[in-house]
Amino acid sequence: MELDIEIHLDDLPACAGCAGPPLLTARFPHSWLNTRGEEVKGVREVALCPQCDRGSPAADELQALFAVDEQVGLANAEAFAVLIGAWLEERRQSARDSHRLEMEWDQWRQSDL
Numbered sequence: 001m002e003l004d005i006e007i008h009l010d011d012l013p014a015c016a017g018c019a020g021p022p023l024l025t026a027r028f029p030h031s032w033l034n035t036r037g038e039e040v041k042g043v044r045e046v047a048l049c050p051q052c053d054r055g056s057p058a059a060d061e062l063q064a065l066f067a068v069d070e071q072v073g074l075a076n077a078e079a080f081a082v083l084i085g086a087w088l089e090e091r092r093q094s095a096r097d098s099h100r101l102e103m104e105w106d107q108w109r110q111s112d113l
């Protein structure tokens with residue numbers, strides 16, 4: 001997996017969804033194409049929240065790992081990294097989908113003018 005991902009476990013901002021404490025946040029480079037087809041680069045930060053991040057396979061597994069072992073150490077770092085990668089992939093997929101919907105909306109408005 002790409003390891004341009006920064007994981008934060010301390011001093012986390014409150015969850016944007018429920019204002020509760022997240023388990024961790026992950027920051028990773030993120031790029032997308034704007035409506036003119038230009039690549040836009042940025043950094044995305046996502047929080048793993050015990051209340052809001054439920055029901056997707058990777059989020060559930062990550063939370064299960066935290067429930068068993070609150071300290072991420074050398075023994076479980078590999079499993080942790082794999083799960084973080086899978087979880088971020090799920091989040092990226094959903095980000096891409098919502099962005100695609102925005103683009104379709106723009107195209108629809110332009111064709112209506």
Ligand SMILES: [Zn+2]
Pocket residue numbers: 015016017018019020049050051052053
């Ligand atoms: Zn939340």
